Amino acid sequence: MNVNTIADIKDLLQGCYQDKPAIVASVGGSGTWAMDMAGPGFPEGMPETGVKTAVAFRQVQTPFGPIPVVKILIVDGSPVIRIPVHGWRFPIPNLNHTNATFWLLFHLGIKEVIVDASVGGIKAKPWDVVVPDDVIINNEAKLKILELTSQIDGDSRKRMAEPFCPTLRQCLIAAVKRLPGLQEVFPHAPLADLHEKGTYYTMPLTVFETPAEIKDLKKRGFLVVGQSSGQEALAARLCGMHFAVVNPVVNFAEGLEGASWSAGETMADLYTRIAPTMGLVVIEALRLILRTKTNCRCSEYASATDLTVFTNSTTYRE
Numbered sequence: 001m002n003v004n005t006i007a008d009i010k011d012l013l014q015g016c017y018q019d020k021p022a023i024v025a026s027v028g029g030s031g032t033w034a035m036d037m038a039g040p041g042f043p044e045g046m047p048e049t050g051v052k053t054a055v056a057f058r059q060v061q062t063p064f065g066p067i068p069v070v071k072i073l074i075v076d077g078s079p080v081i082r083i084p085v086h087g088w089r090f091p092i093p094n095l096n097h098t099n100a101t102f103w104l105l106f107h108l109g110i111k112e113v114i115v116d117a118s119v120g121g122i123k124a125k126p127w128d129v130v131v132p133d134d135v136i137i138n139n140e141a142k143l144k145i146l147e148l149t150s151q152i153d154g155d156s157r158k159r160m161a162e163p164f165c166p167t168l169r170q171c172l173i174a175a176v177k178r179l180p181g182l183q184e185v186f187p188h189a190p191l192a193d194l195h196e197k198g199t200y201y202t203m204p205l206t207v208f209e210t211p212a213e214i215k216d217l218k219k220r221g222f223l224v225v226g227q228s229s230g231q232e233a234l235a236a237r238l239c240g241m242h243f244a245v246v247n248p249v250v251n252f253a254e255g256l257e258g259a260s261w262s263a264g265e266t267m268a269d270l271y272t273r274i275a276p277t278m279g280l281v282v283i284e285a286l287r288l289i290l291r292t293k294t295n296c297r298c299s300e301y302a303s304a305t306d307l308t309v310f311t312n313s314t315t316y317r318e
Contacts, residue, residue, distance in 0.1 A: 004057040006107055009070060012055060013108070017079045022072070023111040024289055025081040027101060029228060031116030031248050031278035034271040036069075036084035043073065046279045047186050051075050051286075053082075063151050064100035065089065075286045081110060086117070086228055093205055095144035095231055099151075102235035106152050112294070113236055114168055114285055115245045116278050118271070119200065119224040120209070120253040122217055126270070127192040129281075130224050130247040131172045132200040135163050137230035140204055145234045154238055159301040163233040167294040168244035168285075169196075175284035176246070179277065182284075188277040191248065198223030200247065202230025211255025218256075225253050240302045242294055246281055248274055 013022055028036055035045035043051045052074050059066040068089060071082040086093070087101035105113060124130055137160075146156045176194050183190070201222040203209060209217075209225060217225060229245045236243035250270050 002058045003066070004060045004070075006060065006062070006104060009057055009060065009072070009108060012072065013079060016054075020078050022079040022081055022108060024078070024286060025083065025105050025110045025113045026073070026282055026286060027086060027113060027115045027232070028082065028084040029086055029115050029117030030250070030271065031118055031246065032275050032282065033085045034275035035279065038272075039275070042082070042084065042279055043283065046276060046283070049186070049280070049283050051283050054079070060104060062100040062103050064096045064103060067100050067104060070104065075283070076290060078290050080286055080290075081105065081108060086115070086232070095141060095205065098228075098231045098235055099145060099148045102148060102232070102239050103151050105241070106239040110241060112165075112168060112242045112289055114172060114243075114282070114289070115229065115232055116282055117226060117228050117245055117247055118250040118274075119226040119247040120251050121224055121249040122201075122214060122253045122256070123223050124195055124198075124249045125192065126249050126251060127274075128195060128249040129176055129191045129193075130195040130198055130200075130249065131164075131169050131176070132223065132229070132245065132247065133162075133164055133169065133197040134199045135230050135233050136199065136201045136222070137234055138202050138204055141202060141231040142234060145231050145238070148235055148238055152239060156238065157305045158237045159305055160234070160237060161301050162297060163237065164244045165242035165294065165298050166296045167292060168242050168289060171285045171288040171292055172244055172246045172281070174288055175281045178284050179280060182280060186280055188280055189273045191277060195223060200229050200245075201225045203227050209254045214253040214255050217253070224249060237298075237302055240299065242296065242298045246278070246285070248278055250274065
């Protein structure tokens with residue numbers, strides 16, 4: 001098995017793309033994981049879009065354990081970092097895997113990150129797509145992700161206003177809206193309704209919800225439920241990155257619609273059909289992001305509570 005380090009990735013980026021540094025990353029999730037886990041990978045499983053993998057690194061070492069695959073994609077001449085399936089190590093993903101992914105992105109100098117990750121619909125139906133504007137992060141995730149700060153010389157005291165970057169969200173929304181115009185050139189399974197905002201509730205990793213939990217979440221106004229976006233939004237803010245997610249809805253949340261779950265097709269079939277569609281969303285969004293200047297307050301939120309003038313001191317006045 002090949003084992004790589006961050007130095008290997010940096011050497012290639014500096015040697016081949018010095019005039020165009022990599023500042024954008026695509027973290028794959030279950031929106032595209034049918035290609036990454038059971039197919040030829042992303043973007044290899046896509047039709048000819050002009051986006052290519054320049055190189056793939058395996059078992060990239062981090063203080064939080066190895067990341068299985070890290071790719072350098074070429075999008076319109078610019079290098080983009082791609083980490084499939086959140087950087088999770090199966091069969092049992094855990095929050096250290098998120099820390100590993102964002103530790104690597106931070107030390108590579110990445111500034112903007114998008115994620116494609118499927119969700120359960122509380123007030124949305126299968127085949128809808130959501131670009132959330134807020135998120136609930138469970139306490140287990142908060143405590144574990146804060147361990148990242150010790151490895152990036154960071155401070156955990158970050159404002160979490162606008163956890164999803166408005167500029168990146170608009171790029172994702174625009175990418176979804178472009179899909180109908182791409183149908184003739186790139187045939188794909190069409191999405192249903194686009195939700196341009198909404199709140200995502202983050203459950204602990206690998207744990208699905210009970211009907212009672214979903215009933216409570218629906219009453220409290222949540223649009224969708226998932227397992228990854230909360231900790232990733234927090235990790236991105238700790239790292240000073242712009243961050244946004246696009247969430248295809250793949251099932252009714254537990255207990256809704258007569259507990260019909262995926263509305264007549266197996267989850268595996270749905271993931272297989274939706275992956276190329278979400279792949280197009282990712283590619284179109286990356287193209288937009290690469291030529292769009294961020295116009296947001298993410299950097300302000302990440303630095304407004306900087307108290308290191310006090311907290312970096314280990315001495316107390318008498």
